Amino acid sequence: MAPAENKKRKIAVLGSRSVGKSSLVIQFIDNQFVESYYPTIEATFTKSLKYKGSEYDCEVIDTAGQASTILYAYLHPLLTSLAQDEFSILNSKHAIGIHGYVLVYSVTSRSSFDMIRIIYDKIIGFCGVTDIPCVVVGSKVDLESSRQVSPQEGEDLARGLNAAWVETSAKTNLNVANVFELCLAEIEKRAPHTGEPPQASRCVIM
Numbered sequence: 176m177a178p179a180e181n182k183k184r185k186i187a188v189l190g191s192r193s194v195g196k197s198s199l200v201i202q203f204i205d206n207q208f209v210e211s212y213y214p215t216i217e218a219t220f221t222k223s224l225k226y227k228g229s230e231y232d233c234e235v236i237d238t239a240g241q242a243s244t245i246l247y248a249y250l251h252p253l254l255t256s257l258a259q260d261e262f263s264i265l266n267s268k269h270a271i272g273i274h275g276y277v278l279v280y281s282v283t284s285r286s287s288f289d290m291i292r293i294i295y296d297k298i299i300g301f302c303g304v305t306d307i308p309c310v311v312v313g314s315k316v317d318l319e320s321s322r323q324v325s326p327q328e329g330e331d332l333a334r335g336l337n338a339a340w341v342e343t344s345a346k347t348n349l350n351v352a353n354v355f356e357l358c359l360a361e362i363e364k365r366a367p368h369t370g371e372p373p374q375a376s377r378c379v380i381m
């Protein structure tokens with residue numbers, strides 16, 4: 176008998192510019208931290224992860240955090256034209272069918288924290304859903320002396336969004352793999368108990 180195929184889950188990482196999205200993803204995929212900063216255009220990576228006894232192939236989409244990264248339904252050309260004035264647009268052929276979202280702010284940046292709710296509301300609104308599998312991540316926790324957002328604020332925000340929450344450091348590799356395990360947990364707890372794959376959004380990252 177042929178071995179069972181791993182389950183495939185697609186995860187998008189979003190957040191403001193320079194909050195450490197790429198660093199988080201690179202630490203997760205390659206176990207390394209790069210100090211220099213190169214703004215991301217967009218990149219997709221795959222890594223297998225074991226969760227509750229099953230192997231998952233996770234496709235992780237690292238997005239660009241220009242003025243703000245947003246998602247919206249690709250079937251809404253009107254929204255596309257509105258959004259073009261306001262946000263940088265990045266098209267992706269990879270980005271259809273996202274199962275879960277990692278929303279990253281830096282604990283050293285109040286404005287990046289405020290952006291989380293805005294991004295979340297855009298996903299909800301544009302995808303026409305009321306709830307999404309989501310992990311809110313407070314990054315750069317090694318920079319404690321520059322902290323602008325308390326753990327309590329992060330936790331409260333995530334609770335309000337029905338999301339998981341964790342603080343990380345890509346630099347010291349604190350809680351990095353945990354982010355993706357939590358995201359799988361959020362995806363799987365919403366999945367139908369019929370053995371069917373969880374529903375993926377019909378959104379495109381723009």
Ligand SMILES: Nc1nc2c(ncn2[C@@H]2O[C@H](COP(=O)(O)OP(=O)(O)OP(=O)(O)O)[C@@H](O)[C@H]2O)c(=O)[nH]1
Nearest residue numbers: 193194195196197198210212215240315344345346
């Ligand atoms: N001290 C510290 N610095 C970090 C950490 N994560 C990222 N950085 C630094 O923050 C800067 C931005 O990191 P990136 O990972 O490129 O940020 P990004 O969110 O992908 O940025 P965009 O591509 O513009 O959206 C880089 O100089 C990183 O080295 C962290 O955990 N701790």
